[in-house]
Amino acid sequence: MTTQDRLPLRQIETEIEEALRCYPGVARARVRREADGRLVARVLPWDTHSVTADTGVLAELAVMNLAETRFLHDEIFVNEVYLRGGIVLREDAVVFDVGANIGMFSLFVGARCPSARVYAFEPVPEVFAKLVRNVDERGLDVRPFDYGLSDREQDVTFYYYPSISIMSCRHDYINWENEVDLIKLYVENARRNGPPGREEHLATVEALAHKDFEYVECRCRLRRISDVIDEVGAGVIDLLKIDVQRAEYDVLKGIDERHWPxxxxxxxxxxxxxxxPTEGRVEQVAKRLADKGFAVKVEIEEVLRDTGRYAVYAVRPGYEHDPRKVVAAAGNGRPVEAGRVAEWLATRLPAERLPDEVVLVEAL
Incomplete structure (x- = not known):
């Protein structure tokens, strides 16, 4: 009798599923015994529109709202918004994920650049708890911090919106009229310029603009990024990603002159x-980054046109000569291959607990 025969079948299936979730590029996996007796592992990759259609993986990630999680996935995994403007991820990259939310960008880094080390910052307690769970379940090299980054050490009141957590922010930076306009314009732009087959999703998002947003007040800690750099001993930050709902300039002001290089x-x-109060912010940010020696690009994503949201990318001249291999760049994502997944799995589990077949699927 083999070990596999002695273990309960569901325990074996669960062990394989948990291992597969740690494979770079795998969003979700299900293992079941087929009628013919074979043990088959079905694997759903991250970087496909199929994840958007799979409410199971979205539910696993979400705090509450699947429409919001779908938006995050498509922006980060499909549209690669943080890898535009010449941004790349190199082997052993050090990434600061500021405004990590539920960890979608940290998951993206883990999927595309497995050797990266991520420091993820999220101040809202309920969202932070989900971030921790999401990265821990996938065995990622992510160190989460339960505070945000700003220009000084302080405790401030945040408004946390459970129905749409990405709009949560400091109470003094709330701009509700703009948030409602953002939702309406996003839906309008997405219907005109976005991919087909999204009407149900867009209708759900559109409904948010016609309801009263419930919020929870919570006290959150903010710290200076330079203090964190000193504490963790970061010798380089290959990528500083910032998405913090109108507080982005405060994050930059928290960087000491000695740390900019x-x-x-x-x-x-x-x-x-x-x-x-944010009017003119793009010019202000671009000038500050240029003064610190960066080559700066400003872009507008079509689905966010006229919403007052801009993408700013800054790359230090000479970084292209870094000897480390570029692992992730916009458009260079390698599809997950069933054979490679099976080979990798064989290095993680005993032979008697391996599935008979690994199959890629578009939904589970």
Missing amino acids: LIQQISMEVHDEAGS
């Missing part, structure tokens, strides 16, 4: 909303 690339969302 450590930062090689910056990918950030910048709010520049007419008639608000």
Whole structure:
């Protein structure tokens, strides 16, 4: 009698599924015994539109709202918004994920650049708990921090919106009219310029603009990025990703002059909303980054046109000569291959507990 015969079948299936979730590029896996007795592992890759259609993987990731999680997945995995403007991920990259939310970008880094080390910052307790679970379940090299980054050490009140957590922010940076307009314009732009087959998703998003947003007030800690750099001993930051709902300039102000040379690339969302305190912010941010020696690019994503959201990318001249291999760049993602997954799995589990076949699927 083999070990596999002695173990309960579901225990074997679960062990294989947990191992497969740690394979770079795998979003979800299910293992079942077929009628013919074979043990088959079905694997769903991250970087396909099929994940968007698979509510199972979205539910596993989400705090509450599947429409929001679908938006995050498509922006990060499909549209690769943080890898535009010449941004790349090299072997053994050090990444600061500022405004990590549920960890979608950290998951993306783990899928595309498995050797990377990620420091993820999320101040809202309920969202932070989901971030920790999402990265831990996939065995990623991610160190989560339960605070945000700013220009000084302080505790501030955040408004956390359970129905749409990506809009949660400091109470003094709330701009509700803009948030509602953002939802309406996003839906309008997505219907005009986005991929087909998304009407149900867009209708769900559109409905958010016509309801009263419930929020939870919570006290959250903020720290200076330079203090964190000193504490973790980061000798280089290959990519500083910032998405913090109107507080992006505060994050930059928390970098000491002595630490700017450590930062090689910056990918950030910048709010520049007419008639608000953020008006002119893109020019302000671009000038600061240029003054620190970066080559700067500003882009507008079509689905966010006229919403006051801009993507700013900054790369330090000379970074292209870094000897480490470029692992991830926009458009260079390698598809997950069943054979490679099976070979990798054979290095993780005893032979008697391996599936008979690994199959790639578009949904589970």
